[in-house]
Amino acid sequence: MPDSNPRPDLFDKAPASPFLRAVHATPVRPYYRPLRARDGEAVVDGRKVVMAGCNDYLGLATDPRVTAAAATALQTYGTSCSGARTLNGTLPLHGELEAAVADFLGTEDAAVVTTGFQANLALAALFGPGDAVFSDTANHASLIDGIRLGAAHRLRYRHADPAHLDRLLADADPAAAKAVVTDGMFSMDGALAPLPAVTAAARRHGARTLVDGAHDIGLLGPAGRGAAELLGVHEQVDLFTGTFSKCFGSTGGFLAGPARVITHLRYTARAILFSASMPPPALAAAMSALEISIDEPWRRHRVLDLASRLRTRLTALGYDAGPAPADPAPPGAPPPPGPVIAVRTGDPADCVRLWQHLLDAGVYTNPVGPPAVPEGSSIIRVTLQATHTDTHVDRIAEAFATARRTPRPADPALARPRQPLAPETAR
């Protein structure tokens, strides 16, 4: 007799999201594709293509100096510290990297942690009961999770909307300790947070400003210290988080700010206390890449120049390649200055069809749907690197041009009304 009332099974899960279901209804399989990337190119399925979907913006992850530093640390210290910093997972390299990060950002202290995601989870240790945290709706998932793990009241302000933030701050309990939390450069479309207005609103209401510089520290600003430096408010930011996995050719994360805060986090943040520390090769690679990024500013100038040229070309082809001027809403907000170009595509099937066309034409990109972008939207996320040649960029532009010329039932990537990328729902 079949069980008329079967018990639910935890393992019976529907495909993750409408976006993924729609993608899986097509023959295109864009995710978890094994590849090997180096110097602006990648080998995918045995074929060499232009790599336009990698966050190694400064091209340092395969730089021989960085890999040699990692190899030396590997030989000297082994593969792993096999434990957390507190007890048995601290090498001299951890302290040296922390000093270098603090020196670079001009903060009193810094703590390095195993990933950038964990750096943001560690923030939970700051957010106690009775506190209030104000979060941009387009913040990275790790920031959202760090806030959720904490005990503070969470209030979300509309993406890049400091007037909305200001209103929420004004309405909040005056007795609550407050923090405003935002990405510096938003990961999916490369738009800058309006940090001058955000930090001003925070100050007006006695709130601390916490900025995740995962995509912009090492890249933007006169000294490469990030979006806050570029926008002239580096000193107004109270605490930075970041990663070594994008500009700094490695893996790992950091928090940088006042010594008393960093000490508090070292002793209380569960993401630090209960996880094995950054491994030796990653530490040495990050240290080497940080030094190179400081010594070789041409890298950031080069990638920003290439991105600006490519963005112009894609827009001229008719693509909605951002910045959507309405996206970072505030008047006078600067356009995305960085190496992330979001080509808006709309329908998931069209998004992955365009992705497949680009790959067939020899260009690897990233198709992105919800929850990384708002429900109902999708993008082809194109990223550039300092190690790209002009020819690489020509090939990217040409692949997009041929997609435009390829007849297809109404190509939705073209001439589509601009859609803001700010998620309306929590991720």
Ligand SMILES: Cc1ncc(COP(=O)(O)O)c(C=O)c1O
């Ligand atoms: C804005 C932002 N913060 C944090 C992270 C997490 O960094 P990591 O990859 O080092 O865990 C990412 C990674 O994509 C990110 O984009």
